[in-house]
Amino acid sequence: MTAHSHPEHMLLWSASATLTIGTPGRDWLVPPGYGLWVPGWTEHSVSTLRFGEGSVLAFAPERCPITWARPTGVSITPLLRELIAHLCRTGPQDTTRAPAEALAFALLTPLPDHDIQVAMPTDPRVRAIAERLVADPSDPRELAAWADHVHAGVRTLSRLFVAETGLSFARWRTQVRIRAAIHLLSDGATVESTARAVGYRKPSAFIAAFRRATGQTPGTYLGPGDPPPPSPPPPLSPR
Incomplete structure (x- = not known):
């Protein structure tokens, strides 16, 4: 969809699709389970990375x-989904529209x-x-392999990742993996299966990365009835 704007405010919610919303300031990733509020008159475009419902x-x-002045990610609760x-x-x-809004x-x-x-x-x-990593967060390729894939130098790609996302390639990939993991966990997946699905061979490494990224353990996001995951042991202190 080409860039455009309109006076109405817009709420996008993805049930199973993965979307990117382009604005003059930045692009926004909207994976399954998330929503994005776009204020009126904000120039934006919408593209689909993975087709699904939304x-x-x-x-x-x-x-x-x-009165939010900028696009804002929002929590989509079960009640909000029904609304x-x-x-x-x-x-x-419809007479029910005003109270529902x-x-x-x-x-x-x-x-x-x-x-x-x-x-x-x-x-x-x-x-x-x-886009490939958003579609498949478990892809294990490092930047050197990606450089061959897109016919660019490693230094060039490394510089571009920092310039365009504010993060190194490794840190950006971790954010993509942890965000995908949050959705899987809240959807009922176990910590072990989630770790494998987003590219971690060991659950302990996944838990440690999750804690560094969010300040919480994966158990915070587990669906109802799921047991909390074991925490990794603390690092040994030098004697």
Whole structure:
């Protein structure tokens, strides 16, 4: 979709698709289970990295109390998912629409500081790498192998990752993996299966990386009824 803007505020929610929303300031990754609030008149484009189900809602600014000036990632709770589905089914004249919108506005909550934000690069060489890793976070290739894949030098790719995402390749890949892991864990996957799905051979290495990235253990995100994962042992202190 080409870049455009409109006066209405927009809420995008992905059920199973993976989307990127391009804005003048940065690109936003919207993986399954996440939402993005786009204020009115924000120039944006939408592209699909992985096809699936999702929803887009537009809200008239005169009826919306939300005043966020920039695109903002939002938590999508089960109740909010049901409200989004209801609003997608109803027209603007439906008598239930105004109260449903009011409740949806009250439930929209910016993602917490510890949530993983992933910036998508725009240079076509690093963008190709980024899209492949978003589609398959378990891909084990290091930057030298990717350099051969996109016909660019390792130093060039390393510089571009830092310039366009603010992170080294390794740190950016870790963010992609941990963000994918959060969705898998909240969807009921075990810590062990999640670790393998996002590229970690040992659950202990996954737990340690998860804790460094979020400040919490994977058990924080486990679905109801799942047992908490074992914590890795503390490092040995020198005698």
